[in-house]
Amino acid sequence: MIIESILTTLDAGGAVNFAPMGVEWGEEEIVLKPFLETTTFRNLQATGAAVVNLTDDVMLFAQGAISNAQFPAAPATVVRGVVLEAACSWREVRVRSLDATPPRARVVTGVVHRGVRREFLGFNRARNAVLEAAILATRTHLLPPDQIRDEFARLQVIVDKTAGPREREAMALLTDYVRLAPAAR
Numbered sequence: 001m002i003i004e005s006i007l008t009t010l011d012a013g014g015a016v017n018f019a020p021m022g023v024e025w026g027e028e029e030i031v032l033k034p035f036l037e038t039t040t041f042r043n044l045q046a047t048g049a050a051v052v053n054l055t056d057d058v059m060l061f062a063q064g065a066i067s068n069a070q071f072p073a074a075p076a077t078v079v080r081g082v083v084l085e086a087a088c089s090w091r092e093v094r095v096r097s098l099d100a101t102p103p104r105a106r107v108v109t110g111v112v113h114r115g116v117r118r119e120f121l122g123f124n125r126a127r128n129a130v131l132e133a134a135i136l137a138t139r140t141h142l143l144p145p146d147q148i149r150d151e152f153a154r155l156q157v158i159v160d161k162t163a164g165p166r167e168r169e170a171m172a173l174l175t176d177y178v179r180l181a182p183a184a185r
């Protein structure tokens with residue numbers, strides 16, 4: 001099963017990177033699949049550690065998908081890395097093996113620490129819709145503009161029915177972004 005997370009990694013100099021990533025979940029082992037051109041991949045190669053943050057705040061997925069976002073975070077417990085303030089829980093992981101076959105690496109990691117910060121209240125339809133919209137926002141260069149527009153219209157109906165203010169704000173951010181993003185040709 002793929003679980004959507006916010007992955008935090010450090011570069012060799014200690015600069016923090018935040019990126020939404022779907023990870024193959026396991027209790028002892030988590031598989032990361034970053035594209036080779038991502039900062040996440042370069043950091044994993046350089047430092048061999050990461051924190052898999054689980055959060056119900058979809059704003060982080062929206063901002064992380066469309067910008068080089070920075071979020072409040074504190075040092076991790078065991079690995080050299082950081083835990084999001086917005087994390088409900090997290091896993092600290094170390095790289096066991098790294099297969100850099102293009103276009104997408106397969107990085108097998110071992111869980112070395114687990115932490116819990118607050119209750120994961122749950123996902124709902126609007127949060128799920130924002131996640132789908134965030135993925136679409138990372139694919140504007142690949143998909144026809146009509147398809148993006150149609151899917152956003154469908155997702156907006158769900159947001160209008162079931163969102164709170166945070167989800168509405170995240171959806172508005174993504175809608176503005178895809179309106180201005182260069183289209184696929």
Ligand SMILES: Cc1cc2nc3c(=O)[nH]c(=O)nc-3n(C[C@H](O)[C@H](O)[C@H](O)COP(=O)(O)O)c2cc1C
Nearest residue numbers: 004019020021022033034035038039040065134135
């Ligand atoms: C929900 C979600 C899941 C994502 N999963 C992945 C993934 O598994 N691998 C990947 O390379 N990019 C994934 N992305 C896209 C990355 O977040 C995006 O390319 C990001 O810019 C990479 O950041 P980085 O260069 O700072 O590492 C995902 C995006 C979203 C919104």
